Amino acid sequence: MMELVKIIFAAVLVNNCVLVQFLGICPFLGVSKKMDSAVGMSLAVTFVMALATAATWPIQYFLLDPNGIGYLQTIVFILVIAALVQLVEIILKKYMPSLHKSLGVYLPLITTNCAVLGVCINNITDGYGFVASIMNSVGTGLGFLLAMVIFSGVRQRIEHNNIPESFKGVPITLIAASVLALAFMGFSGVIDGIFGA
């Protein structure tokens, strides 16, 4: 149990998927302008990450590895994720239209989100078990949420400031992200401090 809590904390703070592992930077820069869209996008990402891990982990261990076709990992995973995202969208549209309205718009964008594929592959490479993999995915998603929410707050402040002409738009956003990444570096070692090495 302690092990699982540790995995979540590590994924949220220490190995934050955007600011430390550099996964999912496109949505991090693109969707973070407004707080509500940032939250919606991150929740959809977290949900899809957990679901995708639940689908890809058994495929790797029960289908690909026993047949010696582990090298097909990339193709199979991306197709499974793409199909899964479509399926989730159809189900949400049919049974939960209100949720579909708030999260559904972000779903097509998630197929090509490198954080989702990245976390699925990392779970396999790091040799996590099934439950640990799901926990790691949820933690990664929550880390994404945390980074997005903080960053959308930062960006709203940037909007109203007087920025040198050539820094307007993308450059100042990236430099703000760099400062945030600097802050997150302070979390390295926190896990050992809390749980004991």
Add this chain to the structure above:
Amino acid sequence: MEKKSKLSILLNGIIKENPTFILVLGTCPTIAVTTQAFNGLGMGLCVTLVLMCSNIFISLLKKIIPDTVRIPCYIVVIAAFVTIVQFLLQAFLPDLNKSLGVFIPLIVVNCIILGRAEMFANKNSVIDSAMDGIGMGLGCTLALTLVGTIREIIGNGTWMGITLTANMITPFSLLILAPGGFFVFGLMIAVMNKLTKGGVKRKSFDCEGCPTASACQNKEGGCN
């Protein structure tokens, strides 16, 4: 679309529409792998190879692929080439493969490649698409190597593994850590803005530059 010469298509990707600095696509590998110039170069060449092959293939198949399922088809083609590149790296450059790690399979979801398939290869001839792929790929390679060079020289005092200033000045190692990646990349885009004086039409973060724009229902541009 007006007829363009092959050379202008090639140069378009390297300078005018540089995928990394002007279109701001494929940001994740740009920041993640550029701790060393050599890694940036390797990553860029892998992207170039995949981009060229997938552009050629998609351009060949553009009449066969049904319009409604084109994105999944593109992804399969791209994933196949990425797997091939992964094999090549494992066989010939195992060290590079190890340092690029998860970012090799993640070339599949690199928006440069899907973006070019959607915006260029499915509308143009095979040779034009190949040229576009090479141009865009080299533009990306150039950008990654440049960012890698700056980060490696200042952050580690070396370049391509050769010791330069490491013995004279204490390297400012923050630049090869996470914040440095964002910082150098942001600075480079600012420099590009200054050099082009905003004369280049910016497509970054617009639906136009987004490969999934056609599938996206978020027409109000909430992602902007």
